Amino acid sequence: MNKEDENTPGPMTDLLEFKKHLPKERILLDLALIAAGFVLLAPILNVQRVTDFMIFCIFVLSFDLLYGYMGRLSFGHMLFLGAGAYGGGLCIRYMTKDPLLAVLAGIIMAGLLAMLLGIIIVRTTGACFALINLAFNQVGFFLVLSVLREITKGEDGIGVVPAGLGWLNLGSRPVMFGFVLFFLLLVFYILRRITTSPYGILIRSIKEDEARVKFLGYNTFLYKWLTYVFAGCVAGLAGTLSALNYGYVNPNFMDTHRNVDVIFAVLIGGAGNLYGSIIGGVVYMVISNYLAIYIPRWEMFLGISLLILVFRFRQGIWGFVREQGSRRSVRGEIGVKKG
Amino acid sequence: MINTIIYGLTIGAILYFISIGLSLTFGTMKIVNFAHALAYTIGVYMLVTFLPLVKGNFVIAALISTAVVVPISYVIERFIIRRLYGESLDYAIIATYAVLLIGVDLIKWIWGVNPYPMSDPVGKYLSLGGLTIPVYRIVIVVAAFLLFVALNFFFKKSIMGKIVVAALEDKDGVRCLGIKVDRYFSMVFILGSALAALGGVLYAPITSIHPYMGSMVLLLSFSVVIVGGLGNLNGTFVSALALGLVMSLTARYWPPGTETMVFIVMAIMLIIKPIEV
Numbered sequence: 001m002n003k004e005d006e007n008t009p010g011p012m013t014d015l016l017e018f019k020k021h022l023p024k025e026r027i028l029l030d031l032a033l034i035a036a037g038f039v040l041l042a043p044i045l046n047v048q049r050v051t052d053f054m055i056f057c058i059f060v061l062s063f064d065l066l067y068g069y070m071g072r073l074s075f076g077h078m079l080f081l082g083a084g085a086y087g088g089g090l091c092i093r094y095m096t097k098d099p100l101l102a103v104l105a106g107i108i109m110a111g112l113l114a115m116l117l118g119i120i121i122v123r124t125t126g127a128c129f130a131l132i133n134l135a136f137n138q139v140g141f142f143l144v145l146s147v148l149r150e151i152t153k154g155e156d157g158i159g160v161v162p163a164g165l166g167w168l169n170l171g172s173r174p175v176m177f178g179f180v181l182f183f184l185l186l187v188f189y190i191l192r193r194i195t196t197s198p199y200g201i202l203i204r205s206i207k208e209d210e211a212r213v214k215f216l217g218y219n220t221f222l223y224k225w226l227t228y229v230f231a232g233c234v235a236g237l238a239g240t241l242s243a244l245n246y247g248y249v250n251p252n253f254m255d256t257h258r259n260v261d262v263i264f265a266v267l268i269g270g271a272g273n274l275y276g277s278i279i280g281g282v283v284y285m286v287i288s289n290y291l292a293i294y295i296p297r298w299e300m301f302l303g304i305s306l307l308i309l310v311f312r313f314r315q316g317i318w319g320f321v322r323e324q325g326s327r328r329s330v331r332g333e334i335g336v337k338k339g
Numbered sequence: 340m341i342n343t344i345i346y347g348l349t350i351g352a353i354l355y356f357i358s359i360g361l362s363l364t365f366g367t368m369k370i371v372n373f374a375h376a377l378a379y380t381i382g383v384y385m386l387v388t389f390l391p392l393v394k395g396n397f398v399i400a401a402l403i404s405t406a407v408v409v410p411i412s413y414v415i416e417r418f419i420i421r422r423l424y425g426e427s428l429d430y431a432i433i434a435t436y437a438v439l440l441i442g443v444d445l446i447k448w449i450w451g452v453n454p455y456p457m458s459d460p461v462g463k464y465l466s467l468g469g470l471t472i473p474v475y476r477i478v479i480v481v482a483a484f485l486l487f488v489a490l491n492f493f494f495k496k497s498i499m500g501k502i503v504v505a506a507l508e509d510k511d512g513v514r515c516l517g518i519k520v521d522r523y524f525s526m527v528f529i530l531g532s533a534l535a536a537l538g539g540v541l542y543a544p545i546t547s548i549h550p551y552m553g554s555m556v557l558l559l560s561f562s563v564v565i566v567g568g569l570g571n572l573n574g575t576f577v578s579a580l581a582l583g584l585v586m587s588l589t590a591r592y593w594p595p596g597t598e599t600m601v602f603i604v605m606a607i608m609l610i611i612k613p614i615e616v
Binding site for chain 2 (some may be wrong): 067071073075119120123124126127128130131132134135136138139142143146147256257260263267297298299300302303304306307309310311314
């Protein structure tokens, strides 16, 4: 990449313009704001639930990289969440109780799976992409439920109790909160760097028009595959953290019917934007955790809200906020139009 | 072994009924219609509802259930799909999935989540040299062959069929001839949904009936469409029967992997021949 980003015209000039306006402090400020937001939210709601919110936000961020940035809608992203959860869970049960190694194991597990499946999956687009992911998710669900019953203990799942992290006890809620918050900020930082890098511009261009990117001489398959693997790794991280937070892992972590949650979260927050993902994740979790008791028919509510989002509110909350403040020039957005 | 083949052909025949609509909407409108699974499920539940009303006459109940799906699919087409023509494909996928969610929840609301039992409507067995084959399964396979012949006739001889086949090849070209392609697409959509309902009705006696029954079948028929080629009508027929055989053979030797094997075949197919939509 490096040899191209200096003087090639095209998407890169856009980026060079953009880089001048992106001070380092801006990222730090964003990170501090996110951290402050969750730390303030924790005492209001409940520390364990807010930890869960943050894990879901990591998952939404990984999905947004795939859907919002690369324009590939997956209906089977839970597969990687589940793979990460099982990777971490099995590591703790059969190998070592170190939580950091478990996280690593979860990421590696999801990453390897994404590398393997990605070779097949990223060749497709649109509807095929969505459904092939769903098909593999279904296969994964059956694998952990029945075929690998010996290892995964089928429907009962396995308990995940990590050892402490140095002198810190992960069983204590605030420590777990800090542990997850650290990973959320790390993921946000990395994604922020990635999406504003030449590589980020490239995957946005693939979303806009893949054929033209090919004509520019890029190997789009490689970039799509890399993005897919990266999104898988981040989802796997979310899975492991989720298993650590709940203290168990079972096939529900891979349930295909839960894919719609993350799609809903990305849409309501605003696709193709990292802040939108965080907002969407929090909004979805608040709705499903606190308002669900007032909603008697949950699936119907989800369906109708999705229809409203698709027909009337495509920009999402973040997009709406930005439209309202559009007189102020917004520097967080590159000149690529949202599709 | 012959039994296994007959079972495989039955499943293949059912898959053909369901995938033909998917293949047509996929080929013409380039969207995957999750609501297709809804048409299938509604067909089954209508059958369950109407069967006692017509005193167990399976044929009449089947016809009524298929007919009920027609207005429902028209509404879905008119108010959801048609508003998404020419838009990003992802929105169409999400919108039809939303319709599926709403529909399945309605079914759960009206009929409850418990599975319905159903018995073989023919109930006779054909004895053939030591083998007993349920006549009903033979009926299904024959029905699929009849449908294949009828559809071939429809797409080769009738003007509507010809327009649809032409639109599968080149939509804009057909539109340039002054033909309102979208109207034909919506007819194809309704036809496909009705066939899916019919497939569900035929499959109902030999499967378990519950609100989520559509999801798995949708994935399987999607694999059929991928393997057979998007919008390829003869390919869909061949691949439906072939994948049905794959399923029954896998079920014989490795029961947990029945559905998985279909997806593996699809994956191999995609490696050999990637799809460019």
